Amino acid sequence: MNIFEKIGYYLGFDFVINALIVGVLISLCCGILGVFLVLKRYSMIGDGLSHVAFGATSIAMIVGIADMYLMLPITIVVAILLIRMTNRGKVKNDSAIAMLSVGALAIGYLLVNIFSSSANISSDVCSTLFGSTSILTLSSLDVWLSIVLTIFVLAYFILFHNKIFAVTFDESFAKASGTKTSIYNNIMAVIVGIIIVLAMKLVGSLLISALIVFPALSAIRLFKSYKLVIIFASIVSVVNSILGIFISMLWGTPVGATIVAIDIFVYVICWCIEIIKQEIKKA
Amino acid sequence: MQYSTIINMQNTPSKYINKTFKIRGRVGSNGSAYHYMSGTDATNCCNWSIEIRVVDSSISYPSTTNNVIALGTYKSSKVNGRTSYYIQVSDFM
Structure with missing residues (x-):
């Protein structure tokens, strides 16, 4: 079988179609969200929240319920608390994320080891941390939840893009001009929580930051316009995810x-293009 | 893909019944009637295993230490009210 025949063969499996659908939706959301998180200097928030989600997954494994029912609400609540904590300045951004990140990871792994009913703890943990095959073993609930949540996230970004832009680039001015910035920050926290939980299925807990950060950074290297950065980051994120799924299969x-x-390869390419453009400008 | 396919076969077996599969892995046995194949995923951290049955008397189970490819059909059987799923092997390669 040549590569195209193999791809055609694999596309006959519905779990592969599910993986592609969910992969495209998640990477689209991560591409858009990443731009805002990078600009607001919350790049590592994905890492912290994914570790909290891992802790929640561990509890769900022990209790024996579907992990989404616990991961989603806990991650959303922690995301809101984290953003509030850093906005009030009591704990610095990086310290708050570091505390939550390592704490949740350690407690989660400890609980799985002490209370787990599964004989193969390392596979449960490994799959959650690295997402080695999670995207190819999705349940119908996972797929439908991803679709509904992605529609919600995209609708929010499309309907409120002006306010989001204002709150991202100059929060003080937005507040002074009457925008309720705390509401937009809380909604953004909810969306970050949702996307982190969904993205864990694609790349696992430890690699989520890459999915959020790299497409945005690649776009920022090449474009200065806000609209173009978002469009390019979304396209790069989706294309890279599709390529990654096919190469993996x-x-x-x-x-x-x-x-x-x-993602790293594309970022390096964009970086090189930026350097070449600068050299041409100088010359 | 093999790991994912086997997991999906076990999670939603009705979609895969009577379909033919080629599986690479190690053959194991409980010493008597029960035989299985097992293997790992791409990161070597997650394991899969699936029961195999040979109905053709001319085919014998390979040594349990071998890494083999089994060709067979995914079947189900009901014993004491409990449904189990297995690969009915037609050939070992």
């Missing part, structure tokens, strides 16, 4: 790590 590599490797 064809050559048996872990999905999450493959997608991140492609």
